[in-house]
Amino acid sequence: xxxxxxxxxxxxxVLLGGGNVAIQFAKNxxxxxxxxxxxxxxxxxxxxEVLKDETKKTDSLDDLVSADIYIFAIxxxxxxEVSSHPFFQDKFVVHTxxxxxxxxxxxxxxxxxxxxxxxxxxxxxxxxxxxxxxxxQSAEQLELLQNIVEGFGAKSHLVNSEQRLSFxxxxxxxxxxxxxxxxxxxxxxxxADIPNEFMEDLLLKGVQKSLLIGADKAQTGPAIRxxxxxxxxxxxxxxxxxxxxxxxxxxxxxxxxxxxx
Amino acid sequence: xxxxxxxxxxxxxVLLGGGNVAIQFAKNxxxxxxxxxxxxxxxxxxxxEVLKDETKKTDSLDDLVSADIYIFAIxxxxxxEVSSHPFFQDKFVVHTxxxxxxxxxxxxxxxxxxxxxxxxxxxxxxxxxxxxxxxxQSAEQLELLQNIVEGFGAKSHLVNSEQRLSFxxxxxxxxxxxxxxxxxxxxxxxxADIPNEFMEDLLLKGVQKSLLIGADKAQTGPAIRxxxxxxxxxxxxxxxxxxxxxxxxxxxxxxxxxxxx
Numbered sequence: 001x002x003x004x005x006x007x008x009x010x011x012x013x014v015l016l017g018g019g020n021v022a023i024q025f026a027k028n029x030x031x032x033x034x035x036x037x038x039x040x041x042x043x044x045x046x047x048x049e050v051l052k053d054e055t056k057k058t059d060s061l062d063d064l065v066s067a068d069i070y071i072f073a074i075x076x077x078x079x080x081e082v083s084s085h086p087f088f089q090d091k092f093v094v095h096t097x098x099x100x101x102x103x104x105x106x107x108x109x110x111x112x113x114x115x116x117x118x119x120x121x122x123x124x125x126x127x128x129x130x131x132x133x134x135x136x137q138s139a140e141q142l143e144l145l146q147n148i149v150e151g152f153g154a155k156s157h158l159v160n161s162e163q164r165l166s167f168x169x170x171x172x173x174x175x176x177x178x179x180x181x182x183x184x185x186x187x188x189x190x191x192a193d194i195p196n197e198f199m200e201d202l203l204l205k206g207v208q209k210s211l212l213i214g215a216d217k218a219q220t221g222p223a224i225r226x227x228x229x230x231x232x233x234x235x236x237x238x239x240x241x242x243x244x245x246x247x248x249x250x251x252x253x254x255x256x257x258x259x260x261x
Numbered sequence: 262x263x264x265x266x267x268x269x270x271x272x273x274x275v276l277l278g279g280g281n282v283a284i285q286f287a288k289n290x291x292x293x294x295x296x297x298x299x300x301x302x303x304x305x306x307x308x309x310e311v312l313k314d315e316t317k318k319t320d321s322l323d324d325l326v327s328a329d330i331y332i333f334a335i336x337x338x339x340x341x342e343v344s345s346h347p348f349f350q351d352k353f354v355v356h357t358x359x360x361x362x363x364x365x366x367x368x369x370x371x372x373x374x375x376x377x378x379x380x381x382x383x384x385x386x387x388x389x390x391x392x393x394x395x396x397x398q399s400a401e402q403l404e405l406l407q408n409i410v411e412g413f414g415a416k417s418h419l420v421n422s423e424q425r426l427s428f429x430x431x432x433x434x435x436x437x438x439x440x441x442x443x444x445x446x447x448x449x450x451x452x453a454d455i456p457n458e459f460m461e462d463l464l465l466k467g468v469q470k471s472l473l474i475g476a477d478k479a480q481t482g483p484a485i486r487x488x489x490x491x492x493x494x495x496x497x498x499x500x501x502x503x504x505x506x507x508x509x510x511x512x513x514x515x516x517x518x519x520x521x522x
Contacts, residue, residue, distance in 0.1 A: 077490050099491045116459060118481060166453030169495040174446035174460055175467040176482030177510045178439040183476035185435035192427030198377060199435055200472055206436040207468050211461055215444035221437030229338050230360045234430040241513055248509055249438045252502055
């Protein structure tokens, strides 16, 4: 491993962006063993105040310096526009987005360096031992991406734009939507003076069971039992919004297991 | 504690039911320090084959013996009908249902002994250290229920029928529905050849984050960001059923945080 690292020549990096993803990339690049963060671009420099002063910062695309790779950690909707700046014409640019196809990057030399894990303001995330989904059109650029990821102490996986979008969509179901259902369930319990700890226990044990025996075997509840009496009692207890969610998810459960059982 | 147990006189119990809940109650009652399981009733005696032979079994309500308490671990829809049998007229009957009101038990002396945790075929569950939601109309019967729960080594909580229904409804959101979303997410990932481990990791880390900082602070994703471009990309990737679920949950997230943010 060390031999591998020694023969890797330094990689100069320019990072673009001022949000959570950019800040986490910046912090991890600053302690990277052979990648050098030579410049950070953000439209609003105040976003970069959390970073050390020695980092070279700019708020103008016209001031960008030359580098081996330009990492776009900007909002999805700006990727196409910013990458169409003439400066990037012959540069190697990658974005870090889960849902955006690699072709949204205008220049020909492009790729993706996507962290399939959550990056938030609250918490610094070390990239060590994490996974990255990478994509590129040439073997040379792919090797450069693999080297960067390896330098983080992380693992790279070749994932194309279609697969990455599917993963990103799946993550909304598994992560964002389950979190929302948890919020709704907590509301119901709270309004009935049921202490949080009961709900927390349910959530954790439910997930442990799903992971242990698989979601299909772990599915329980009135919908899969066809227990319409209980479903009626539950529905009578819900506001319009929760009622709609209850109905559509119960129908989805019934469709899934009627077919399979 | 031991002093308490010594002064507790034996409690004779008749259990009704042959499903998962009844079997788990039977097993835990058979090792209870001072409750004696004197009889089990099931419509179909073959359901009780997993239990030791010394347990007295019957499939006729007319053969029921006298006991201090009758625990109904039968299906919700049979509670009302079975409890209307003349035998129970002056007996203390309790059910174990989450959604059924205590008044569904026809006789006047009634109560609830509800385990707010999942009982499945796959796995024997010891009641020790678990929680029970109990309900009754007289102090004497409440004490009997508390003694049974204490003998399990479990904790009892006074929870009325309305609260219990809210908890049971909340559990569907937090447990059954989140499990289903996990199943749908796994399908999406599988169809894109994304290994399960990525989804499992997402699920577990998401839940840990919700528990740590609370579901409202933990909410992320395109809906709360108002990122309609990404939502369009996701929706284009989904079948009708997943599309409907995606839309209704995204709208619910937007409603919740538009109001509050």
